Amino acid sequence: MAMLTRRDLASLGAATAVLGLASPRAFAQQRITQAELLKFDAVGQVTLLHFTDIHAQLVPLHFREPSVNIGVGESTGLPPHLVGKHLLAAYGLKADTPEAHALTGGDFAALAKSYGKIGGLDRMATLVKAIRAERQGKMLLLDGGDTWQGSYTSLKSGGEDMVEAMNALGVDAMTGHWEFTYGADRVKTLAAKLKFPFLASNIKDTGFGDPVFEPDMVVERGGLSIGVIGQAFPYTPVANPRWMIPDWSFGIEEERIRARVAALREKKVDLVVLLSHNGFDVDRKLAARVEGIDVILTGHTHDAIPRPVQVGETLLIAPGSHGKFLARLDLEVKDRRVAGWRFKLIPLFADAIAPDPDMAALIGRIRAPHVAFLSKELARTESLLYRRGNFNGTFDDLICEALLQERDAEIALSPGFRWGATVLPGQPITVEDVYNQTAITYPAVYRVGMKGSHLKTVLEDVADNLFNPDPYYQQGGDMVRVGGLSYAIDVSRPMGQRISDMTLLRTGKPVDPDREYAVAGWASVNEGTQGPPVYDLLTKYLTDRKSVRIEENRQVRVSGADPRGLDI
Amino acid sequence: MADDIKPRIRVPQNPKKGEVIEIKTLITHPMESGQRKDAAGQTVPRSIVNALNVTYNGKPVFAAKLEPAISANPYMSFFLRVEESGTLAFEWKDDEGKSHKSEQKITLAA
Amino acid sequence: MSQARSLNRRTVMLTSIAAATALSQFAAATASATPDSAKELLKTLARGDAKEGKIAIRAPEIAENGNTVPVTVTVESPMTDKDHVKAIHVVADGNPNPGVASFQLTPLSGKAEVQLRVRMASTQKILVVAEMSDGSLWSGAREVKVTIGGCGG
Known part of the structure; x- marks a missing residue:
């Protein structure tokens, strides 16, 4: 790895992002294999795996990406505000390929029948376990939030089914947004049941402004000390009922993020990651204004962007929604900065991935009491x-x-x-x-x-x-x-x-x-x-x-x- | 209403001599603006905390005059340079002419 | 007649969007302060015209609760006996009355920064004037957006 320059790695990142699955539709099914989806030449000391906004979807589904997503101001003409053929052209992707189908909404009904459903937490678990085994203590799995809401089983269990599933998946940290629509008490109860921290540097109480959750954490992976800062959706009390979280205040709180980055750098961490539910355009602006963040794992706006977006020294990752994709970012870190990286946005074509038996059993147990009702x-x-x-x-x-x-x-x-x-x-x-x-x-x-x-x-x-x-x-x-x-x-x-x-x-x-x-x-x-x-x-x-x-x-x-x- | 008024003060412990510290204060009070109508459509008369005076060892360090545009349960923070140990004394006054007092000791780090 | 059908005949309910400010302390409709009246009040409080500068106002871009908007005012000053901020006046230009608060500081303050929480009936500007120990007056302003909310996600 030492031989690879930053530029080499960046261009490799570009090459791997395109899945190389450029086959005609008729052959699509045969060409997509689990091995192909997992194929990745590991680089550097650490692998970040990121998903977000899965909205409590346990089983495979269809999810059509937008054909209207207009950019304004400084985001005009930039991802994620490129749709359909404009997105494919910007990333050198061919139409009539699995990745084109996963990333765009065109001809959706016909292509969805051909490629099958996508996502499913048992498929996600298969990929996570394979990469965890491959990377042996060098992997960090981060959940950007909007995990506990969006399905019947999550609504009926008050989010608890997803807490069980995420514990089983082995998530290392999460932040949140729709989670808060279960109310402050419920969120606190569920957060206590997590085997990993719920991070939110921007949530304060409305009294003296004391932090409600841990703002960040430091973990060791692959010999690196990694600081992860959580950023919950800043406008939760505006976009969702404030009365459910009356004693909590949110906001973008750029100053607080700056202070957390400084504190982590002071502790001599090798890498600073912002696990964010700000939305992509907000994070792109934030990346340009707050120095010292190596990677922003973005969420909230449900964008699937096939390559990292670079703003100065910061890499922004956007892995879509509903469990459609798993983002893998391998990082080579030198002198406490990213020296090189390789990236792949892995689409979870459900028919190509063998379900993980443990997760499949858990999902089966969660859904069993409701299957008859739900399939009506x-x-x-x-x-x-x-x-x-x-x-x-x-x-x-x-x-x-x-x-x-x-x-x-x-x-x-x-x-x-x-x-x-x-x-x-x-x-x-x-x-x-x-x-x-x-x-x-x-x-x-x-x-x-x-x-x-x-x-x-x-x-x-x-x-x-x-x-x-x-x-x-x-x-x-x-x-x-x-x-x-x-x-x-x-x-x-x-x-x-x-x-x-x-x-x-x-x-x-x-x-x-x-x-x-x-x-x-x-x-x-x-x-x-x-x-x-x-x-x-x-x-x-x-x-x-x-x-x-x-x-x-x-x-x-x-x-x-x-x-x-x-x-x- | 006035019986519910509860002042709270938050001061960092054991500052060093000459250190500038942040003082936070919060007083439980509805701050009736005089603009609000009750369920029966009647205007609720104005009743607010309208002033705060803060002294340190008897010397004035901070004062505030408040209007109905200040939120319920008024919160304020300000700074203080501490050169000696002593007592921070707060006095709030309300529209009814009542006064509410609270004190907080500050001891310099040894 | 279905259940949903009969429900809609009987319950004509107020919604958020229509009735959010009905019982609040400041309803947007009663606002009578204007940018001019706010500036006029500041002039009276500070007894003079201020130059722009030396003041930083931090507040959320969008208020998450118009009943309590956190505002932090910082004035550039060494806060010494010879050179310090004597007073900070805060007004808002979209409430029923423009007045918000006036603060008196001393060299013992050490740092010229105050934080307060403000009621804002609608999107409006916070205007601030600082009186310095040499008699000079400095001003700053910041807009805070107050929205209807409820459609994000």
């Missing part, structure tokens, strides 16, 4: 149902239809969450599919009178969380989804001037700022919101319908967008 077929879909995209997803369109009908509303609002499994055309929509889209601890579907002017304020407010040119103002979700309403958005304009042409679809008339509209929505962050749980409402709607078909959404007209963030 509610309806069939004739069209692809997915969620990701800046403005809409077909599964959200379906939820909005259900909200409009079941709550007799003129307009429906559905939150711009980025989690939720994809359902292919011709497949049944099961109870499990419903919960994969809606499993939250504040599920009430409200119905309320809202003035047109206020609706505009809501849309402008959310749009600014997404398209503010300063990443520190971005909260990481997508645009609130609307039903019964169309609008135009110019993403390049400032707050208050992006949204126009709001039209009520029922009448075809412009939305009147002074008229009150009947609005139904879910996931209100306010305590005491009343209404039926969204998963019950959706279950009933689907049961009544038997079959659904969602046409392509043309209700949002987008302008002012960088074309590299659009593949439509």
